[in-house]
Amino acid sequence: MSLTIAETAERTGLTAHTLRYYERDGLMLTVDRSASGHRRYTERDLDWIQMVTRLRSTGMPIRDVRRYADLVRQGPGNEAQRLDILCHHREQVRADLEAAAEHLRAIDHKIGIYEGAGELSA
Amino acid sequence: MSLTIAETAERTGLTAHTLRYYERDGLMLTVDRSASGHRRYTERDLDWIQMVTRLRSTGMPIRDVRRYADLVRQGPGNEAQRLDILCHHREQVRADLEAAAEHLRAIDHKIGIYEGAGELSA
DNA sequence: GCTTGACTTGGAGCGCACTCCAAGGCGTTG
DNA sequence: CAACGCCTTGGAGTGCGCTCCAAGTCAAGC
Numbered sequence: 001m002s003l004t005i006a007e008t009a010e011r012t013g014l015t016a017h018t019l020r021y022y023e024r025d026g027l028m029l030t031v032d033r034s035a036s037g038h039r040r041y042t043e044r045d046l047d048w049i050q051m052v053t054r055l056r057s058t059g060m061p062i063r064d065v066r067r068y069a070d071l072v073r074q075g076p077g078n079e080a081q082r083l084d085i086l087c088h089h090r091e092q093v094r095a096d097l098e099a100a101a102e103h104l105r106a107i108d109h110k111i112g113i114y115e116g117a118g119e120l121s122a
Numbered sequence: 123m124s125l126t127i128a129e130t131a132e133r134t135g136l137t138a139h140t141l142r143y144y145e146r147d148g149l150m151l152t153v154d155r156s157a158s159g160h161r162r163y164t165e166r167d168l169d170w171i172q173m174v175t176r177l178r179s180t181g182m183p184i185r186d187v188r189r190y191a192d193l194v195r196q197g198p199g200n201e202a203q204r205l206d207i208l209c210h211h212r213e214q215v216r217a218d219l220e221a222a223a224e225h226l227r228a229i230d231h232k233i234g235i236y237e238g239a240g241e242l243s244a
Numbered sequence: 245g246c247t248t249g250a251c252t253t254g255g256a257g258c259g260c261a262c263t264c265c266a267a268g269g270c271g272t273t274g
Numbered sequence: 275c276a277a278c279g280c281c282t283t284g285g286a287g288t289g290c291g292c293t294c295c296a297a298g299t300c301a302a303g304c
Contacts (some may be wrong), residue, residue: 003184009225046166051228051232053234054225054228054229055229057221057222058222058226058229061243079236079239082236083233083236083237086229086232086233086236087233089228089229089235090229090230093222093225093226093229094226096222097178097219097222097223097226099179100179100180100215100218100219100222101219103176103179103214104212104219105213106173106176106182106206106213107177107180107215108209108212109144109210110173111205111209111212114201114204114208118200119228
């Protein structure tokens with residue numbers, strides 16, 4: 001089983017542009033090519049893209065994803081470093097989530113004020 | 123009581139550059155000036171900056187903050203529109219928080235795999 | 245066999261949100 | 275009263291993450 005870049009874009013929610021960009025920028029593991037040079041994505045690539053998407057959408061910068069991808073591409077032996085990157089990121093995400101939750105409470109409060117005013121004036 | 127731009131930057135965690143930029147871009151309510159033309163920030167400005175910061179750091183784009191600021195600057199009468207912006211944003215933030223929490227769980231899972239492997243190989 | 249359309253590349257362009265610069269004004273301190 | 279530092283402005287520059295373009299290759303359908 002292997003997918004074209006368009007099919008992979010469809011399945012991952014990224015654009016073909018972005019998939020090429022990620023590859024150029026060192027975020028991908030090795031992507032196979034057909035005889036004619038077209039990219040062929042495997043199940044493993046889809047899993048990896050999902051991981052990259054998770055890291056990106058929790059705010060990890062491209063350059064950090066690249067550091068992580070570099071380690072994975074180097075193969076076994078550097079698991080401690082990978083773990084280190086993931087654990088640091090996890091703490092960052094937890095802190096971000098907590099901050100966002102607090103902001104959400106403040107926004108809720110503000111909404112409550114407007115809704116209260118609406119009721120009073122009604 | 124009024125603060126200089128430097129003091130306000132200090133207190134809000136924004137830079138003086140950013141405070142000027144926000145004002146130019148229509149994100150601020152009216153900011154007073156001293157006789158010499160220097161900005162003077164009041165308690166009300168600090169509260170407003172905090173709100174802007176909450177909206178920004180929960181992912182509201184500058185242009186939407188500006189729309190909201192425009193309404194507040196226009197004065198009473200458009201509370202329903204303000205409420206609309208805030209409620210839409212609240213739903214967005216909730217969705218983002220949920221997605222981020224799911225990504226966090228997946229990252230936790232990945233970390234668990236690395237830690238498990240570490241223990242096995244130890 | 246020719247068209248159509250998806251694919252390739254290097255490189256340019258874009259939108260967002262700042263971030264900084266140059267040139268000049270003001271005002272407190274020694 | 276001179277120096278120093280903080281302030282002002284319009285406008286240019288930066289970094290990030292895509293996003294798109296031009297020119298060309300290749301594969302499949304009519």
